[in-house]
Amino acid sequence: MQTLDPSIVPASAARTGPGDGVLMKSWRVFQALVSGVLLLLVGSCAKDPGMEAIETDANGYFCQKCLAKMFTDRKVFLEKCPRCKEDALVEVVGYRCAKDQHQTLRPKVSGPEGAAVCEQCSMQLKNALFQPRKNNLGTWGATKAGPSPE
DSSP, X not given: OOOOOGGGSOGGGGOSSXXXXXXXXXXXXXXXXXXXXXXXXXXXXXXXXXXHHHOOSEEEEEEXXXXXEEEEETTOOOSSOTTTOOSOEEEEEEEEOTTTOOEEEEEOOOSGGGOOBOXXXXXXXXXXXXXXXXHHHHHHTOEEOOOOOO
């Protein structure tokens, strides 16, 4: 009786049944889909730095009339200063220094006086804008304010 050398048997003859090629292709497609879904899930866990810079839990304000620093909850917006009742509120924004990571909070104003400089190292702060959070505003000296009574 003659035996076949396994090294010379063609790959097509090694299949055990007529539908095995279709099953293997389906299995590979299934594996690719599962791998893709897992990559999406793992990749979406990281926070986008751009989104992190604009997300906040508070709104910061500075009154240009009485110089009051205040903040409200994220969903509460002020139109007039609760302290002096004037329409002189300016939104507060933050800047993060790339050199020393110091956070500088200040009123959001335009023009030459709006150019931000790091309070620690005096470096010009460009492309460093972020929305301050409650803890940042509290450290800055702002107090919590509610909506002004009508």
